Amino acid sequence: MATYRLRQLTVRHLSGSRAPALHALDLSIDAGEQVALIGPSGAGKTTLLATLACAHRPAEGSLEVFGRDPWRLSQNARHALRSHLFLAPQTPPLPPRQRVVTAVLAARLPHWSLWQALSSLIRPQDPDAAHAALARFGLGDKLYARVDRLSGGERQRCGLARLLLSSAEALLVDEPIAALDPALARHTLAILRAEAEQRKATLVCSLHQVELAREGFGRLIGLREGRIVFDAPREQVSDAMIAELYANEHVDPQPAALHDTPERIAVGACF
Amino acid sequence: MTKVVHPDPAWRARITAALVFIVLLYPLLVAGEFKPWLLFDAQSLRAAGMFLRDFLTPSIEPEFLAMVLRETWQTVAIASAGLTLALLGAIPATFVISERLSISRLGTGRMRPVAALVRQLLRWVLVLLRSVPELVWALLFVRIVGLGPTAGVLAIALSYTGMLAKVYAEILESGDAHATDVLLANGGGRLPALLYGALPESSAELVSYTVYRWECAIRGSAVMGFVGAGGLGQRLDESTKMMAGGEVATMLLVFVLLVAAADLVSKFLRRRLG
Numbered sequence: 001m002a003t004y005r006l007r008q009l010t011v012r013h014l015s016g017s018r019a020p021a022l023h024a025l026d027l028s029i030d031a032g033e034q035v036a037l038i039g040p041s042g043a044g045k046t047t048l049l050a051t052l053a054c055a056h057r058p059a060e061g062s063l064e065v066f067g068r069d070p071w072r073l074s075q076n077a078r079h080a081l082r083s084h085l086f087l088a089p090q091t092p093p094l095p096p097r098q099r100v101v102t103a104v105l106a107a108r109l110p111h112w113s114l115w116q117a118l119s120s121l122i123r124p125q126d127p128d129a130a131h132a133a134l135a136r137f138g139l140g141d142k143l144y145a146r147v148d149r150l151s152g153g154e155r156q157r158c159g160l161a162r163l164l165l166s167s168a169e170a171l172l173v174d175e176p177i178a179a180l181d182p183a184l185a186r187h188t189l190a191i192l193r194a195e196a197e198q199r200k201a202t203l204v205c206s207l208h209q210v211e212l213a214r215e216g217f218g219r220l221i222g223l224r225e226g227r228i229v230f231d232a233p234r235e236q237v238s239d240a241m242i243a244e245l246y247a248n249e250h251v252d253p254q255p256a257a258l259h260d261t262p263e264r265i266a267v268g269a270c271f
Numbered sequence: 272m273t274k275v276v277h278p279d280p281a282w283r284a285r286i287t288a289a290l291v292f293i294v295l296l297y298p299l300l301v302a303g304e305f306k307p308w309l310l311f312d313a314q315s316l317r318a319a320g321m322f323l324r325d326f327l328t329p330s331i332e333p334e335f336l337a338m339v340l341r342e343t344w345q346t347v348a349i350a351s352a353g354l355t356l357a358l359l360g361a362i363p364a365t366f367v368i369s370e371r372l373s374i375s376r377l378g379t380g381r382m383r384p385v386a387a388l389v390r391q392l393l394r395w396v397l398v399l400l401r402s403v404p405e406l407v408w409a410l411l412f413v414r415i416v417g418l419g420p421t422a423g424v425l426a427i428a429l430s431y432t433g434m435l436a437k438v439y440a441e442i443l444e445s446g447d448a449h450a451t452d453v454l455l456a457n458g459g460g461r462l463p464a465l466l467y468g469a470l471p472e473s474s475a476e477l478v479s480y481t482v483y484r485w486e487c488a489i490r491g492s493a494v495m496g497f498v499g500a501g502g503l504g505q506r507l508d509e510s511t512k513m514m515a516g517g518e519v520a521t522m523l524l525v526f527v528l529l530v531a532a533a534d535l536v537s538k539f540l541r542r543r544l545g
Contacts, residue, residue, distance in 0.1 A: 014380040050378075055456035057378040075383070079374055083458025093453035095471040097544070106467045110458035117463040166457070 001067060003170050003202040004029040004052060009061035011044075011051050021047040022226045024061065029202055031169070034193055036213035037206040039223035040246055045206040046090070048223065049172045052204060053087035054078060066169075083110030086168035090175040092159030096148035100139075100158055103147055104130040107165035133164035136191055152179040157188060164195055170202040171195075177209065185209065189216050210242055325516025329524060336521070338506070343525050346502035349420050350488035353427025354481075360428070361435035368393050369440045371451055371469065372461045394437075401433030409495040420501035427488050427495075438480055446472040475544040479537050486533035493526060 004027065011022040022044045029035055037045045050056040051063065054070045063069060065085070070078045086107070094103045101124045108125070109117055116125055124130065131143050137157040142150060150158060156179045163171060176192060177185035189205075193216055196203035207213045213220060220237050222229040222245040229245050230237065309315065368390050370376070375383040382390075408426035416422055443465075451468030459467070470477075496504015503522055510518035 050456075053456055055378050055452075075375055079458060081458075082456065085457070087453065087456050089449070089453055091449060093450045093468075095447075095450045095468060097474065098467070098471040102467065102471075106454060106459070106463075107457075109454060109460070109463040109467060112463070114460070114462060117460075117466060121466060168457075 001031050002028050002064070003031045003033070003066060005062075005064040005067075007062045009051070009063055010059050011047055011056060012059045013047075014056070020059070020226060022051070022058075025228055027221070027228065027231065029204065031202055032197075032200045033219065034196055034203040034217050035205070035219045035221055036217035037204060037221050037223060038208075038210055038213050038242075038245065039229070041208075042225075043223040044226040045223055046174055047226075049087060049174050049204065049206060052170070053085050053172050054082050055087060084168055085170045085172060086163055086166040088159055088163050088171070088173045088176065090178055092155045094147045094155060094158060096146070098147050100134065100142050100145050100147060100150070101127055101130045103158060104133060104162045104165055107162040111167065129165060130161070133161040134158070136164065137161055137188065153181070153184065156180060157184075160188065160192065163192075167199075168201065169199075171204070173203070173205040175206055175208060177207070177212070186212060186215075193217075326520040326523075328517050329520040330515070330517035331521065335518065339503070339521060339525060342503040342506050343529070345420055346489060346492050346496075346504070347529070349423040349492045349500075349502050350427065350485055353424045353492070354431060354485050354488050356424065356428035357431035357435055357484075358481075360432035361439060364393060364397060364432065364436035365439040365443065366462065366465060368397070368436065369443050369465070369469075371444050371448055372455070372465055374455060374461065377452075377455055397433040397436050399433070401430050401437070403430065405430040405491050406494055406498065409500045410498050413499050418499040418501070423492050423495045423500035423502060426500065427491060431484060431488065435481070435484060439477060442473050442476045442480065443469045475541050478540045478544060482533055482537035482540065486530050489529050489533070490526065 006025050006027040009022065009025045009027075010020055012018045012020050025048070037048065039045055047056060051058055052065070054065065057071055063071070065081060068081070070081050073081065094100075102121065105120055105124055105126065108120075112120070112125075119125070127143065131140055134140050134143055137160060139154060139157055139161065142154065142158070147155065147158070156176065160173075160176055163173070171192070173192060177188055180188055189212055192205065193203065195201075205213075205217070214234050214237065218234055219232070220234055221231045222237075222241065224245055230241055232241075366372070370382065370390065373382050373386060375381070375386055405426045408429050409422050412422035412425045416425070446469055450472065451464050454464040454468045455461075492500070492502045493504035493507060496502045496506070497508040499505060503525065507519060507522050510522065
């Protein structure tokens, strides 16, 4: 069964100009498949992952997740569906003052009763599982440390340890190795792939490291300016295709539109 | 001056808001009869001097001190009980009105109309609760339940429910939304998302505001004592009417000590949570 089926899916930004971020995508991802999403910055990789996580409503076209259109479901059914998907954003979503054990165990929240969620704040429900997940990323000793005591790379892996504790059937990972050194990056990707394989979960992973993507993933999707440039097994992805994907990357010297007033400006900017 | 090609889009809004603020402020100063120079009038200075001289000798009779101690205890009890009752109302209200915990907003940027309506209705109830001054609530409850601390407790509970819920919701919404959003996006419930995402982020601010409100409740209960709602305030009222400056001074010193104690508690808790 396909985990995802996208037909002519157009996704717009939710705020500001509501410009399309993804144009008429056709895409099908089978259960258990491992896909790398590559492309230049601003290509729409993060928006695509958010759309796949049902955290961004598409504007046109059809989206099927596990054979159902999430946006035709009732709100409760859609939220229940979200607990079968796991989105790991590029910035680890860990509150600085929280302890690592609590942050990692938060993966279990969708399946916990309210009582379990409350009591786990006072006495962690399953510290051994959290430790095992952290240990796979070499962070076992950080179990009871506070998140703000971790380095950037440690935080990123801590966010991925949370992924190991979720029971989702589709793992959507946004640049999981952005803050890691090359050796650690390879090791971390290998753990993610092994975990997905072991529990037969679908893995969609956006990456900026093309070499690692070609090395580890059987299928590559090249995204550029919100469109799929190629979607092929790795054997068929040539160096020329990669070069073209990132070709004449230039910074537009003169933006066509005037500046949008951002919805929120950084703290201290008054308005 | 050369023309800037990339003007700051927020600049005009800032200037306009500053001008509007000034234009609004001036009539407010006039309407408030803000005349600080009256303080330095010769007659005012003489009156103030007389008060101060009396205040320099706080009353320390054992019998009076025992009474003050008893009433202080009652004041602290009124403030604490009122605040606890207020928390019982404010925490669920915060949970309901906090827009960041909206599941329908997830992925659409828009809330369901029903959810938006419920939030707005509750906001109006909270506005009502806190727009009636606690002194007026106290007067009302003195009529209903009679003279004594119960009126003070109820008055604090009602008006502080409105204040606490509003400010709690604002504190939670000024924190970083990322952790909460991701918990919701991954299928977490509203309350767990609050507990695991927003709360660790803002706990120190929430605690410090709560302790500050407790301090305000102590002061508030003094004012409400003047209308017969019990506690040290009621004694303060009696002593003021009897022109017993020494007694008033003692009781004011007690208030200073209470506020300082609240400050210490707040500092301690913030350091623990920081």
